[in-house]
Amino acid sequence: MTHPQFPDLPWIDADLRIDSHVLADVEAHALAEYPSECCGFLFGPAAEPERLDEARREVNEADKYHRLDPETFPRTSRTYFKIHELRAARTLEEGAAAGRPLKVIYHSHCDAGAYFSAEDAATFAHEGLLTWPADHRVIRPSDPTE
Numbered sequence: 184m185t186h187p188q189f190p191d192l193p194w195i196d197a198d199l200r201i202d203s204h205v206l207a208d209v210e211a212h213a214l215a216e217y218p219s220e221c222c223g224f225l226f227g228p229a230a231e232p233e234r235l236d237e238a239r240r241e242v243n244e245a246d247k248y249h250r251l252d253p254e255t256f257p258r259t260s261r262t263y264f265k266i267h268e269l270r271a272a273r274t275l276e277e278g279a280a281a282g283r284p285l286k287v288i289y290h291s292h293c294d295a296g297a298y299f300s301a302e303d304a305a306t307f308a309h310e311g312l313l314t315w316p317a318d319h320r321v322i323r324p325s326d327p328t329e
């Protein structure tokens with residue numbers, strides 16, 4: 184299967200498989216950041232489109248933007264995430280060049296469903312087109328104190 188927008192990037196429409204240690208990393212990250220949303224990147228070999236074998240944590244910059252400009256960025260990290268866009272662009276380039284593409288941008292929703300929200304769609308897609316050549320996955324950590 185290919186994605187109409189990125190026919191050369193098969194992982195965007197693949198049935199992705201995540202190595203268990205990577206999933207454990209992502210879960211640990213989500214719990215460590217709770218009750219803030221976490222975000223990060225998942226990588227894998229270009230030659231195995233559906234495989235994800237590495238996670239990299241990114242900083243959720245939502246609070247920084249909210250502090251600087253609460254009118255434009257009314258949400259905090261509790262319900263919003265913002266990745267460093269320049270670093271994301273650079274990471275996409277470097278991964279592609281190294282044969283280890285960034286395949287997925289993940290983030291968490293705290294105490295809400297693991298769905299791609301309207302807010303997420305507004306951030307990562309424009310008129311039905313993805314802004315970044317990466318798939319998106321949303322994870323939902325439970326309250327670690329429960």
Ligand SMILES: [Zn+2]
Nearest residue numbers: 290292300303
């Ligand atoms: Zn979201």
